[in-house]
Amino acid sequence: MSFHDVFAPLTLDSEPKKYTYQEGADFILTQFSKFSPKMASFAKHAFEQQWIEAEDRDNKRPGGFCTDFPLERESRIFMTYDGAPGTVATLAHELGHAFHSHVIRDEPFENTNYAMNVAETASTFAEMIIADASVKEATTKEEKIVLLEDKIGRSIAFFMDIRARFLFETRFYEARKDGLVSADQLNTLMEEAQREAFKDALSEYHPQFWSSKLHFYIAEVPFYNFPYTFGYLFSLGIYHQALAEGSGYEDKYIALLQDTGAMTTEQLAQKHLNIDLTKPDFWESALEIAVDDVKEFLELTNDLV
Ligand SMILES: [Zn+2]
Known part of the structure; x- marks a missing residue:
């Protein structure tokens, strides 16, 4: 398997289900309400007030974006909705961002800047609810495999691809202390980082990756890769707890979001979740969810290989 194969979608005979915008919205509201009626009613408000521009039209790029307007105390979402389960999850992700802004809107201004x-905790949590529910509600085995693969793809991105970027950036800053770092050196650093993060599992790597990845060029935010993996694991762990605790979790979760601009992550987790982030337990319980997905995927695909 080569580096580019990692990003190739899995195609089986059946096409995964498509959701009209209305169906996607209904699905999100139903699933959100299982975890948090407050989150669901907020999302309903965002849909009804038309805070979301989601049209799939020519010359509009894929992806999603959410921005808040603190004075209006509202958010707006700009995204391209094509009906694939992945874009339903993206819509949920952006609504998660908007919900985060919503619950901290009454905090002192300096505490609203987290x-x-x-920054990706509320969004990833919302996305997880939808991605998980889509897999559970898949009606055919093929559909389930495709959705699971999409979910596992995220774990690969967070634990391997983004880890490679982190290793690369760490070593780049070290090398830069001794002078300019040439393109050839950057290629070497990149490939070494990828080999290490992917545990030498691939037949080819992508040494020029550094030249195309936007995040390396945002000079005011160095290490703009680490927060994704951290946020993913942090929200996976929260999701794990939410599944175990049920409906009583909502207020705890909202209180945690409200404090995101006022505390360190270690303090947040200790105060609201009674968790010590400096110990491996919480992180390992988060990883378990990803490992379970892989196990299920292997079982389901056993007779296809
Ligand atoms: Zn996001």
């Missing part, structure tokens, strides 16, 4: 490592 750090990068918790």
Whole structure:
């Protein structure tokens, strides 16, 4: 398997289900309400007030974006919705960002500016609810395999691809202390980082990756890769707890989001979740979810290989 194969979608005979915008919205509202009625009613408000521009039209790029307007105390979402399960999850992701802004809107202004490592917590949590529910509600085995593969793809991105970027950037800063780093050196650093993060599992790597990845060029935010993996694991762990605790979790979760601009992540986790982030337990329980997906995927695909 080569580096580019990692990003290739899995195609089986059946096409995964498509959701009209209305169906996607209904699915999100139903699934959100299982975890948090407050989150669901907020999302309903965003849909009804038309805070979301989601049209799939020519010359509009894929992906999603959410921005908040603190004075209006509202958010707006700009995205391209094509009906694939992945874009339903993206819509949920952006609604998660908007919900985060919503619950901290009454905090003192200086406490509404939270750090990068918790900026993706609410969004990833919302996305997880939808991605998980889509897999559970898949009606055919093929559909389930495709959806699971999409979910596992995220784990690969967070634990391997983004880890490679982190290793690369760490070593780049070290090398830069001794002078300019040439393109050839950057290629070497990149490939070494990828080999290490992917555990030498691939037949080819992507040494020029550094030249095309936007995040390396945002000079005011160095290490703009680490927060994704941290945020992913942090919200996976929260999701794990939410599944175990049920409906009582909602207020705890909202209180945690409200404090994101006022505390370190270690303090947040200790105060609201009674968790010590400096110990491996919480992180390992988060990883378990990803490992379970892989196990299920292997079982389901056993007779296809
Ligand atoms: Zn996001």
